[in-house]
Amino acid sequence: MSxxxxxxxxxxxxxxKRTVRENKPLVYLDSGATSQKPFSVLDAEREFxxxxxxxxxxxxxxxxxxxxxxxxxxxAKIARFVGASPENIVFTKNATESLNLAAYAFxxxxxxxxxxxxVDPRFELKPGDSVVVTEMEHxxxxxxxxxxxxxxxATLKWIPLTDDGRLDMSGLPDLIDSATKVVSVVHQSNIxxxxxxxxxxxxxxxxxGAVGVVDGCQSVPHMPVDVREIGAxxxxxxxxxxxxxxxxxxxxxxxxxxxxxxxxxTGGSMISTVEMERSTYAAAPAKFEAGVPMVxxxxxxxxxxxxxxxxGMQEVAEHELAMTEYSLKAxxxxxxxxxxxxxxxxxxxxxxxxxxxxxxxxxxxxVLDNLGIAVRVGHHCxxxxxxxxxxxxxTRISPYIYNDFRDIDAVAEGIVEAQRFFKxxx
Amino acid sequence: xxxxxxxxxxxxxxxxNPRGRGLLQSPLGTAFHVNPTCGDEVNVQVATDxxxxxxxxxxxxxxxxxxxxxxxLYELVQxxxxxxAEKIRQAFxxxxxxxxxxxxxxxxxxxxxAFVGVAKYPARIKCALLPWMAFQDAEIQGGLMPIADTIQx
Numbered sequence: 167m168s169x170x171x172x173x174x175x176x177x178x179x180x181x182x183k184r185t186v187r188e189n190k191p192l193v194y195l196d197s198g199a200t201s202q203k204p205f206s207v208l209d210a211e212r213e214f215x216x217x218x219x220x221x222x223x224x225x226x227x228x229x230x231x232x233x234x235x236x237x238x239x240x241x242a243k244i245a246r247f248v249g250a251s252p253e254n255i256v257f258t259k260n261a262t263e264s265l266n267l268a269a270y271a272f273x274x275x276x277x278x279x280x281x282x283x284x285v286d287p288r289f290e291l292k293p294g295d296s297v298v299v300t301e302m303e304h305x306x307x308x309x310x311x312x313x314x315x316x317x318x319x320a321t322l323k324w325i326p327l328t329d330d331g332r333l334d335m336s337g338l339p340d341l342i343d344s345a346t347k348v349v350s351v352v353h354q355s356n357i358x359x360x361x362x363x364x365x366x367x368x369x370x371x372x373x374x375g376a377v378g379v380v381d382g383c384q385s386v387p388h389m390p391v392d393v394r395e396i397g398a399x400x401x402x403x404x405x406x407x408x409x410x411x412x413x414x415x416x417x418x419x420x421x422x423x424x425x426x427x428x429x430x431x432t433g434g435s436m437i438s439t440v441e442m443e444r445s446t447y448a449a450a451p452a453k454f455e456a457g458v459p460m461v462x463x464x465x466x467x468x469x470x471x472x473x474x475x476x477x478g479m480q481e482v483a484e485h486e487l488a489m490t491e492y493s494l495k496a497x498x499x500x501x502x503x504x505x506x507x508x509x510x511x512x513x514x515x516x517x518x519x520x521x522x523x524x525x526x527x528x529x530x531x532x533v534l535d536n537l538g539i540a541v542r543v544g545h546h547c548x549x550x551x552x553x554x555x556x557x558x559x560x561t562r563i564s565p566y567i568y569n570d571f572r573d574i575d576a577v578a579e580g581i582v583e584a585q586r587f588f589k590x591x592x
Numbered sequence: 593x594x595x596x597x598x599x600x601x602x603x604x605x606x607x608x609n610p611r612g613r614g615l616l617q618s619p620l621g622t623a624f625h626v627n628p629t630c631g632d633e634v635n636v637q638v639a640t641d642x643x644x645x646x647x648x649x650x651x652x653x654x655x656x657x658x659x660x661x662x663x664x665l666y667e668l669v670q671x672x673x674x675x676x677a678e679k680i681r682q683a684f685x686x687x688x689x690x691x692x693x694x695x696x697x698x699x700x701x702x703x704x705x706a707f708v709g710v711a712k713y714p715a716r717i718k719c720a721l722l723p724w725m726a727f728q729d730a731e732i733q734g735g736l737m738p739i740a741d742t743i744q745x
Contacts, residue, residue: 528630528655528719529599536595544630552631558653559631587595588604588656 169481172570178204178473179568190538193573198356198384198517198564199542200406203470207409210469211462221458223435237461240468241451247471248401248418249392256417256424256451257464261383262306264402264417265350267454268379269310271427272297272348273317278428286426288347288377293319295347298376300325300333300362301554302355305547307381307402311350320347327554331358331507335366342370350379353396354388357548357562358507359490359515361385368397377423383407387566388486388515390479399423408474410467414460424450431456482567489565489574490516496578502592503581506555519546519560522581524590527561533584534561539576598713599656602706606660611667616649621734625726627718632658636665636726638734645671646736650723657707657716662723664703674731675738680704681724688717 176182179202186192194202214236220229222237242252258264275289291297297311301324315322323341326334342349349371354361364380371378380398385391387408393401400423405414419427429436429447433456438446447453474482490511497503502523508514522530531543542562545552552559563577585592619637626633632654639647648666652659665684669677683700684707692712696705710720731737 526655528632528657528716532598532713532716533595549631558633587599 170477170485170567172485172568175477176568178206180205180208182568186538186540187536193537193539193569193576195563195565195569195573195577196540196542197387197407197566197569198546198562200412201387201409201566202568203409203411203466204473206473207411207466207469211411211466214462214465219462222461223452223459233461236465236468237459240464243468243471244416245418247475248386249394250418251421253449253451254393254418254421254424256419256454257459258415258417258454259413259460260406260415261381261402261404262415264404264415265306265379265381266310267417267430268350268400268402268427269314270430273314274428274430276318285428288375289427291315291318291320291347293321294345295320296323296343296345297321298323298325298342298346298349298351298371300351301327302331302333302358302360302362302548302551303350303352304356304381304383305549306383307350307352307379308550311348321345325351327358327551330509331355331360331555332513333360333362335363338367338370342367342374342376344374346371346374346376348377348379350381352381352383353385353391354382354515354517355507355548355551356384356517356564357519357546357551357560359517359519360508361389361513361515363513364396364398368399372397384515384517387474389483393418405463405467405470408467409470411463414463414467417454419450421450424454427454429453429456433457435459477567485567486516486565487511489569489571490514490518492571493518493563493565493574493577496574497581500578500581500592502585502590506557506560516566517562517564519562521557521560522584522590523592525584525588527557527559529588530561530581530584533587534577534580537576537580537583539573539580541577597709598716600706600709602703603656603660606663606667606703607656610659610663612648612670613651613663613666614649615651616647619649619730619734620736621730621732623726623729623733625722625729627654627658627722629718630655632719632722634658634662634723634726636662636723636730638727638730638736640674640736641671644673646674646677647671648727650726652723654722655716655719657710657719658722661707661720664707665723665727668702668704669727674736678738681728684724685721687711688721 218232220233222234245252245255275285279290368378379400382403386403401418406412436456506519616637622637624635634652637649
C-alpha cells in the first residue's frame with residue numbers, strides 16, 4: 167500500500183490498544199482534530215520532568231541550564247523539519263494563538279501608529295485597506311482577521327470556492343491588489359481536504375507588497391512542508407496534530423517580518439530592558455514568548471518530529487495519498503452518500519467530509535461511535551464553508567499514519583449500518 | 593450501550609413526524625438558539641391563548657435528538673399554564689443531568705421519558721436541551737416566565 171508499516175506504527179501508540187463502547191476495538195479517524203501520541207513522545211515528556219525539569223531561560227543552576235538546552239534543541243529540531251532556522255520559530259500555546267499573534271501585529275501596529283509611535287507601515291491598517299482570506303478557513307484564520315478589520319476599518323475579502331471545493335482563482339488579480347495588506351490562507355482545508363496553491367498565492371501577495379500568512383495545521387503533519395518553497399512570511403501550525411502534546415503551537419516567520427512585528431503577549435522573558443515608564447523588547451523569537459515557556463511540551467514535540475523524520479515525510483505523504491484514494495472510492499461507492507470537497511485525490515488531503523441523505527451528521531457519527539469508530543461531526547470550526555455548500559454540518563474522517571484500509575472499510579460498513587438503523591433507503 | 597437505548601423509537605418518531613412544527617402569527621417571545629459546537633439550530637416562539645394557555649411555535653434544523661426534543665416540548669407544554677410548563681421544563685432538565693440514572697415520571701414528562709438514554713451521552717445532552725433552553729429564553733422575552741412562588745404553589 168505504501169512505504170510505511172502501519173502494523174509496526176500501531177504498536178507504538180498505546181491508546182490504539184484500548185477498546186471503547188463495550189469492548190469494541192478503537193478505530194481512530196479523528197486525527198484532523200488531534201493525533202494520538204507514540205510512546206517516544208510520552209517518554210520524552212516524562213523523562214524531562216523526571217530528570218531536568220526547571221524553568222527555561224531563567225536561573226543559572228544546572229537544571230535550569232538543562233531545561234533551556236532541552237527547549238532550544240527542540241526548537242532547532244522543529245525548525246529543521248520545515249526548512250527554517252531556530253530563530254525563525256516561535257513557540258505558542260496552539261495554532262490559534264499563532265494566528266492571533268499574526269493578526270494582533272496589525273491591530274497593535276495600527277494602535278501604536280495612532281499614538282505617534284514609529285511602526286513598520288506594512289502592519290498599519292486604514293479604511294480602504296484589505297485583508298484577504300479564503301471561504302474555506304478554519305475559524306482560527308477567520309475570526310482574528312474579522313477582529314482586526316473591526317478595529318482598524320480595513321475590509322475583509324475572501325477567495326470564493328468552486329462547487330468541487332477548490333479555490334476559485336479566477337478573480338484573484340482583482341481581489342489581491344494594491345489595497346491588500348495581508349493575505350492569510352489555509353494550506354490544506356480541515357473540512358474539505360483541499361490542498362491550496364499557497365506558493366502561487368504568496369507570490370501574488372508579495373507582488374502587491376502584502377504580508378503572506380499560511381495556516382499549515384493540516385499540511386505540516388501530513389506532507390513535507392518547506393517554508394522556503396511555500397514562501398510565506400508567516401506559517402502557523404500546531405504540535406498536537408503531528409503526534410506532539412497539546413499546549414504547544416508554532417509560528418514560523420522570516421527574520422525580517424518577525425523583527426518588524428510588535429509584540430503580542432507581553433511580560434517576563436520577552437523584554438530587553440524595563441523601566442517604570444517603558445520597556446524595550448528582546449529579539450525574536452523571545453520577543454513573542456512571554457512567561458515561563460512550555461518546555462515539556464517542546465521536548466515532547468521534538469520527539470514527535472524525530473518520529474516523523476524517522477518514518478520520512480515523503481513516505482507519510484504517500485500513505486496519505488493511498489488513504490485518500492481508497493477512502494474517496496469507498497465513500498463515493500455508497501448510495502445516498504455525498505462527499506463535501508474535491509472528489510479526486512490530486513492536491514487533496516485525507517480528511518474527507520460527507521453527508522448521508524436523510525441522516526443528520528451527528529446521528530451518523532453516533533452510529534459510528536457505537537461501533538468504536540471515532541470521527542468528527544459538526545461544522546469543524548468552518549461554519550462559513552458549510553454554508554457555502556448548504557449543509558448544516560458534516561461527518562468527517564481524518565486518518566493518519568496509524569490507519570489502514572480496514573479502518574476505512576469499517577466506516578463504509580458503519581454508514582450502511584446507519585442507513586439501516588434510521589431506515590433511510592439509499 | 594445499545595443504539596436503541598439512545599434512539600428510542602419515540603425519538604425517531606418525533607424526528608420523522610414532528611408535532612406542531614411551524615411558527616406563530618403573533619409571538620410574545622421568540623428565541624433562536626444554536627449549538628455552536630455542531631450548528632444545530634432551533635427557533636422557539638411563545639404566546640398565550642384566551643385562557644392563558646401557552647402557544648408554542650418552533651422551527652429548526654439539526655440532529656434527530658435536538659429536533660425530536662423540540663417536538664416533544666411542543667406536545668408537552670402546548671396549551672398549559674406557564675407554571676405547569678415550568679415544572680415540566682425543570683423535570684426535563686433534571687432528567688438530562690441525571691447521567692442516565694433517573695427513573696423519569698411519565699405522568700410529568702410524557703414522551704420526554706424516551707430521552708433518558710440521551711443523558712448517558714454527554715455530547716448529546718446539549719442537543720436535547722437546546723429547544724428547552726430556547727423555550728425558557730422565549731418565555732423570559734415574552735414576559736411569561738413564571739416566578740418561583742407560582743411554581744412551588
